[in-house]
Each structure stands twice: as C-alpha cells, then as structure tokens.
Amino acid sequence: MEILAKLAFALYALVIITGAIMAVTAKSLVRALVGLIGVMIGVAGMYLLMAAPFVAFMQILIYVGGVSVLIFFAIMLTKASPDGDESSPNSLRSTLNALVAMLAPGIILSVVILRYPPESFPRPTDVGAFDLGEGMLGPYLLPFELISIILFVAMAGAVLVAWRKWGDK
C-alpha cells in the first residue's frame, strides 16, 4: 500500500507539473486552459490521497466542470488572438528572472519541510461530507458566511466596472 500511494503521488505530481508547464508556455489560450484542467484533475487526485473524497469530487465538479467552462467562455467572448502583444518571445533575462523567482521559494520551502517534517498522521483519516458540514456550521461558521459576502462583492464589482450608463448604447 505504501508503495502504491507513493506511486500515485508521483503520478499526480507529474500530471500537475506537466499541466502547469503547459498552462504557462502554451501559445494558444485554449491549450493553456487544457493544461490548467490537467492541474485541477491532478490536485483532485491529491485530495483523494489525503482521504478527502468529498473535496476531491467537488474539485472535479466545480473547477474542472464549472470554472474551466467559464474560462473557456471568457476566452471565446474576448476574442483573444494568439498573436497579440504577449505572444512575442520573452527575453533571456526575464526568463531567468522568472526561474529564480520560482525556484527560490520552492527550494527554501522544500528544504524546510524535508529537514523538519511536521508531525502528521501515519495514515490519513477519512474526512467525509459530514465532518465538513460540522466544521462549516461549527467552529468555522463565520468564515463560511464571509465567503458568501466576498462572492457577492466580486460579482457586483464586476457588474459595476463593466456597466454602462442607463440608455447608453
């Protein structure tokens, strides 16, 4: 079981990393979106490994099923062409800068976590929908309610910014 879990972890990590590289480097936005979907599926796999099947299914349902379709619509509606300003190749300098910016926190954090592994359970305990519900209406009631207001702000803000005057054609 141990080895299987490690294999599964490696597989999901590979899916996530490939998807992420694809999302960043792809010339076409739709291909980048496909990479992003790959990342989301890989993350859902990670949730399954942590014995949180409910969260994993929600990840697939909401992100893979919902959010990515929304992004796809946004791409279609904005007519983003693959040869816009951003499509010019990056200079070596900015690529190097980006690599350093990516590697520095990654290396620091991985060294910290590998050298001082946090206390954790030898085997993950199941977190089902019931436990989540208990948490959200128990100790995490306030954040649970706050999220809904933040969503309202995000939507109303988007409407306000995109809004034209009454009768303005």
Added chain:
Amino acid sequence: MEFRPDLIIPELYQLLLIGALFIQGIADRPWMPRVGKWLSWCAGVGILISAGSLDLNGLIFVGSYRVDTLSQFFKFAVSFGFAVAVLNATRQPTLEKEKHCEYFMFMALSAWGLMILSSCVELISIYLALELASFSLFPLVPLRSGEKGAAEAAVKYVFFGAAATAIGLFGFSLILASQHTTYLIDFMQKPWAWSEAPMAVAGLTLFLCGMLFKLALFPFHFWAPDVYEGASNETVAYISTMPKLGAVVVLIRLSMLLKPGLEITTILALLAAVSITYGNLAALIQTDVKRLLGYSTIAHAGYVMVGLTAGTTEGVAAAAFYSFIYVIMNFACFWVICRIATDGRNLKLDDLNGLYKRAPGLALVLAVGAMALVGLPPTAGFMGKLFLLTAAWNHSYNWLVVIAAANIAISIYYYLNLVRHAYTKEAPESTPTAVPYPFFSLLWGGLLAALLILFGILPGLVFKALPPSL
C-alpha cells in the same frame, strides 16, 4: 455558546446601510433624497453607535469573534474614517452620477469588512475579512471617469492584490499544517521560533506578506504610488488610510506571538527600518501631491511597525493610537486636496501656490495636517510618534528607534514643502483668485484640524478608550 446580537450593533448598523445602498442602487429610477445627502448623516450616526459600544465585551461565533476594547476602538476608528470618507466623496467630480450608490456601497462594504476584521481572532476569518475589505476597493479605482491612468491603476491593484492574497493563503496552509489549529488563542501555546517550528515560521512569514501588502510596507509597497496616482482623489483618501487600520489590527492580534528576539520580529523590524527610510527618501523628489502622500504612507507603515515590534502593551497601545491619528491627519490633508482639485485632476505641488490667499481656511487645515504628519508639537502626530518611540526604546531594537527618529528629520522637508508652497509662493496670474468652496467644507476640514490639535494636547482622550492590558 449563545449568540448575542447586542455585541455586534455597529456591524449590524453598517450592514443596514449597505442594504439600503444596495436597494437604492438597483432602483429603476433615481430616488430622493440623493445618496450623498442621507449617507453622510447616517454614517455620522454610525460614529455615535460605535462610540456607544466601546465598552462591550464578549466572545461569539464559537470563539472566533472577540468583542473587546481593542476591537471596539478600531470599530470606532473605522466608522469615523468611513463617515469622513463619505463626506469627502459626496461631491466627487470624476464619478458618474449613476454610480454614486454603488460607489458608496462598496466603500461601506469595505468598512464593514474592516469592522469584522478587528474582532476576528481566528486566522481564516481574519484572512477572509481582510479580503472582503480589499476586494471591495478594487471596483472603486477604475470608476474615475475620463482618466486613462485609472484603468492601469485598477489592473495593477487587482493583480498585485490577487498575488499577495495567494501568497498569504499559501502561508496559511503551512501554518495550519504545522500547528494544527487556526485559533489565535491556541497559537499562544505553540512555539514560534525557527529552531522549533520552522514550517510555521515560514508560513507566518508568507501570511504576513499578505498583510504587509495591505499596509504597503517595504518591499510590498510598489503598487501604492501608482495606484494612488491613477485613482481619484476621494478614492485615494480612503484607500491610503482605512485598509491600514485593518492591517494594523491584525498585526496587533498577532503581536502576542511576536516577541522581540524571534526571527520574524527581527525581519519585521528590518522591514520597518527600510520602509521608513525608503518612503521618506522617495517622497523627497515627488512633485505630484498624491504620489508624495503615497510614499509617505509607506514611511508611516514603518512607524506603526516600530511600536508593534516592541511586543509590550505600551507598544501596542502606541501603535493603535498612531493608526487612529494617522486616519485623521491623512484625511485632513486629502480633504484639502479634494477641495482644491475642483475638477478632480491630480494636483502638482505648484497647484498649491498662493493657497493662503485663495483659500486661507483650507491652507490652515493643510498646514496642521502636514505638521501632524511630520510629528511637530502641538499636533497629535507629535504625541503619536513620541509614544511609539518611547514605547519601543529598550523594549524593541534601539537601532530601529534611532533610524525612525532620524527619518522624522528627513520627512520635515517634504511635508513642510506642502506648507511652503501654500504659504510662501505666489500663485501665477492665470489661476483663479479664489477657490470656490462652501462653508461646510471648511467646517469639516477645520474640525479634522481641531481634532488633531486637541488629541495632541490631550492624548488621554484617546488612550482612555484603549485597552489597559491586551
């Protein structure tokens, strides 16, 4: 644990205002009275309500929401700042008439987020309340009509804000993974030194990055001058003061963990020193008044951190006092700027020339505000800086106090430059001889200046509302 609605009356009142603004905003025809009229009165009532609830005490929402003297003081400061901001923005020249309701609704939502934030004692609630406060500000920036820079400022604000949010959330996940709790009260029993809990320290550092971004502390300051330049004067008056209150209250809550000697405290002290120096030096060469005040915000964020790194109750009280005073003095300066820029343009320093002749009252308010920002007696800015530095001396890092004191001398130049332009330079012939301003604008501006002098002479008035022990 029972839920007590009487503990959250200021928040409920603010929510009522938000609801009213929302309804008026979606109405199919313009409703009377106009939003600017009734809202400034209602926000004034809000100040009274939060002043009346200063003494409340309790713990609700399963221990994640603490109502205590600290939170009530900051709620009072927020409702005061909100009322001034509303009053300041009612005659905003660059805002389309149809969007007034929504503008104020988002401003009220942001203030509401800050109110909730000041009571949160649980990390994810803190995080979400802070996001509510800053998300609500994103739509305000691009609402400045007829200005190309506004869109650029909005895009910068949103993207940098989103990145800071993501970093903060990542840090949160590391904290949760290593400490297994999100309640601040449980954090007290956990180790926060690098040798004992390196992952938690790394997580807290990342989480603080998100907070310091809101505070515009160096090196998370880069967005501030650009955003301030692009957004309208009235919006900047709000953005440059109120979210700082929220960041300060979070840092005060976290300062229970940050004892001098810990690695995080040293990093924060270092950042404070760099922030003060950088903000002041960069402000020296600015000619745009809003950009100048933007850099001064960076320096002031550093001053507040000086008190917080002390880790004593005096330091925390000094930081709370200073952030309240900062709200008043910043609003006093912006009040004058917004009145002078009658068409909503960005003011240059030269636009202030000869102000003493054109608008003597406003020039006086500006002089008091600028002197308070420097920290000259008898203004409240002097008392605030005095308390900060004395609280930090021998408790925090003495080199930091020395740097902060030296920087006050540097900052005299550019703050008093505002006054110099207003008083000693003559206006060119082409400018109109008098700034048209109604009686009320002078009255409220004068009130802000009077408060600055009053709290400078009697700082005890504010300290009485502050907690004796945190």
